[in-house]
Amino acid sequence: MNPAIIGGGYAGMAAAVTLSTRGIPVTVFESAKQLGGRARGVLCSNPSEYDDSTLAPPFQLPPGGGKGKRLLPENHLILDNGQHILLGCYRHTLKLIEQAGGNIGDDFLRLPLQLTLHNRFELKAPALPAPLHTLASLMRARGLSLAQRLSAVRFMLALRAMHFQLPRDTAALDLLRAHSQDDALIRLLWEPICIAALNTPAHKASAQVLLNVLRDSLNGARSDSDILLPRINFSTLFPERAAEHVRQRGGKVFTSCGVEAIAPQGEQIELLAAQGSQRFSHVICAASPAVSARLFRAVPQLAPIAAQIEALSFQPITTIYLQYPESVRLPQAMLGLDRCFAQWLFDRGQIAGQHGLIAAVISAEGPHQEWEQEQLAQQVAQELREQLGITATPLWQQVIAEKRATFSCEPGLFRPAHTTPLSNVLLAGDYTAGDYPATLEGAVRSGIQCAEEILQESHP
Numbered sequence: 154m155n156p157a158i159i160g161g162g163y164a165g166m167a168a169a170v171t172l173s174t175r176g177i178p179v180t181v182f183e184s185a186k187q188l189g190g191r192a193r194g195v196l197c198s199n200p201s202e203y204d205d206s207t208l209a210p211p212f213q214l215p216p217g218g219g220k221g222k223r224l225l226p227e228n229h230l231i232l233d234n235g236q237h238i239l240l241g242c243y244r245h246t247l248k249l250i251e252q253a254g255g256n257i258g259d260d261f262l263r264l265p266l267q268l269t270l271h272n273r274f275e276l277k278a279p280a281l282p283a284p285l286h287t288l289a290s291l292m293r294a295r296g297l298s299l300a301q302r303l304s305a306v307r308f309m310l311a312l313r314a315m316h317f318q319l320p321r322d323t324a325a326l327d328l329l330r331a332h333s334q335d336d337a338l339i340r341l342l343w344e345p346i347c348i349a350a351l352n353t354p355a356h357k358a359s360a361q362v363l364l365n366v367l368r369d370s371l372n373g374a375r376s377d378s379d380i381l382l383p384r385i386n387f388s389t390l391f392p393e394r395a396a397e398h399v400r401q402r403g404g405k406v407f408t409s410c411g412v413e414a415i416a417p418q419g420e421q422i423e424l425l426a427a428q429g430s431q432r433f434s435h436v437i438c439a440a441s442p443a444v445s446a447r448l449f450r451a452v453p454q455l456a457p458i459a460a461q462i463e464a465l466s467f468q469p470i471t472t473i474y475l476q477y478p479e480s481v482r483l484p485q486a487m488l489g490l491d492r493c494f495a496q497w498l499f500d501r502g503q504i505a506g507q508h509g510l511i512a513a514v515i516s517a518e519g520p521h522q523e524w525e526q527e528q529l530a531q532q533v534a535q536e537l538r539e540q541l542g543i544t545a546t547p548l549w550q551q552v553i554a555e556k557r558a559t560f561s562c563e564p565g566l567f568r569p570a571h572t573t574p575l576s577n578v579l580l581a582g583d584y585t586a587g588d589y590p591a592t593l594e595g596a597v598r599s600g601i602q603c604a605e606e607i608l609q610e611s612h613p
C-alpha cells in the first residue's frame with residue numbers, strides 16, 4: 154500500500170499521522186509553501202520584504218494588493234491567519250497533537266468555561282461536576298434577569314431530555330424562540346455561542362449542529378467545556394510536527410506541490426502535479442472544497458460529488474490584529490463585546506507572550522464586509538477606546554479576511570460522504586459528512602475516518 158494525501162491542512166495531516174502511526178508510509182502533497190491550510194501561521198515582516206505570494210487563497214488582500222496599506226513591525230512576526238480557539242471536547246485533535254509530539258499543557262492556555270461580554274454579561278463555570286457546572290453557570294450568569302436565567306436553564310434541561318436530538322432540523326433562532334429564549338438572552342448568550350461555534354448567524358444556522366456542539370461541550374465532562382487558546386502558531390502546533398512524524402516513519406511531505414489532476418489507472422490512482430506524475434494505491438483528497446470539487450469534476454465517477462461540494466455556500470471570518478505598546482492588556486485573555494463590530498478580543502500577551510498585541514475576531518457575514526480593511530481596523534481601535542479605555546494608538550495593524558473561512562452551516566445541509574464510488578479515492582475535510590460544524594475537530598475526525606477506511610482494507 155502506498156496512499157497519497159492531497160492537502161496538508163488539519164484533515165490531511167490527521168489522515169497522514171493516523172496511517173503512518175499504524176505502519177503505512179504516506180505521501181502528502183501540499184500546494185502552499187507552508188502546511189496548515191485554513192489554520193496556519195503567516196510570516197509577517199517589514200513591508201518591503203513582505204512577499205504577497207505566501208498568501209495563498211483564500212487569504213484576501215485589500216484592493217490593490219494591499220502593498221503600502223499595512224504597517225508592519227520591523228522584525229518578522231508569525232501571526233495566525235485567524236485567531237482560533239479549541240474546546241476541551243476536541244478529543245481527536247488534542248490526542249493527535251500529542252501523538253505528533255506536542256504537549257497540551259505547554260502548547261495551550263487552558264481556561265475553564267467563561268464567556269464575558271465586557272460590562273454586559275458574564276457566564277462562568279463554577280467548580281462543580283458536569284453538567285451541574287453548566288446549569289449553575291446559567292443560574293448565576295450576570296447581566297440577565299432571574300426569569301431569563303431560569304428560561305436558559307429550562308432550555309438546557311429540555312435539550313438533555315431530548316438527548317440533544319431534534320426530530321427535524323430547523324434554524325437555531327427558531328429553536329431558541331420555540332423554547333421561549335427572549336431577544337436579550339439570544340443576543341447575549343446563544344447568538345455569540347452559535348456564531349463562535351458554527352460561524353453562521355442564528356437565523357441561518359442549523360439547530361441540530363448547534364445542539365451537537367452544546368451536547369459535547371456543555372453536557373460532557375467538566376473539562377470538555379474548557380477553552381484552549383494556542384500559545385504557538387497553527388502550522389507549528391500540529392501540521393509541521395505531523396510532517397516530521399510522517400517522515401520519521403518513512404513517508405514524504407511535499408510543500409509547494411499542488412496536485413493538478415486525479416486519474417484512475419486500473420487498480421491504482423495517478424496524481425498529476427507540475428513536477429510530474431506518480432501512482433498510488435489510495436488517495437485521500439483533503440484539499441479545500443473548491444479544489445476538491447475541481448479535481449473530482451474531471452473524473453466521471455466522481456463528478457456527482459463535485460456537484461455536491463459546489464452546492465455548499467460559505468461564511469467569512471475576519472481577524473484584525475492591532476499592536477499596541479507592550480503595556481496594553483485586556484482585563485482577561487478572551488473578552489467579548491456587545492453591539493460592536495469586534496465580537497471577541499484576544500490578548501496575545503496573556504496567551505502567548507506577544508505583549509500589546511490584540512486580535513479582534515469578526516465571525517460570519519455582516520455589515521463589516523462592506524468596509525475597507527483599513528477603515529475596519531480603525532473602527533475596531535475606536536471600539537477598544539470606547540469600551541475598554543485603550544487610548545493608545547496602534548503601532549501597526551494587520552487585517553486578515555478569509556472570505557470562504559467555513560461552509561455556511563445551515564439546517565438539513567447535505568455534506569458529501571468520505572467514501573466515493575471509487576473504493577480507493579476518499580474525501581476528507583471539515584465540510585464532509587459529520588456531526589460538527591467547520592472546525593479543526595471536524596477536519597481531524599474526517600481525516601482519521603478516511604485513514605480508518607484504508608486501514609480496514611489492510612487488516613479487515
Ligand SMILES: Cc1cc2nc3c(=O)[nH]c(=O)nc-3n(C[C@H](O)[C@H](O)[C@H](O)COP(=O)(O)OP(=O)(O)OC[C@H]3O[C@@H](n4cnc5c(N)ncnc54)[C@H](O)[C@@H]3O)c2cc1C
Nearest residue numbers: 160162163164184190191235237238411412582583592593
Ligand atoms: C479565520 C479562521 C478562523 C477559524 N477559527 C476556528 C476556531 O476558532 N476553531 C475551530 O475549530 N476552527 C476554526 N476555523 C476552521 C478551521 O480552521 C477549519 O475547519 C480547518 O482548518 C479546515 O481544515 P481542512 O484540512 O479541512 O481544510 P484546509 O485547511 O482548507 O486544508 C486544505 C489544504 O489543501 C491544500 N490544497 C489546496 N489545493 C491543493 C492542491 N491542488 N494540491 C495539494 N494541496 C492543496 C491547501 O493549501 C490546504 O493546506 C477557522 C477558520 C478560519 C479560516
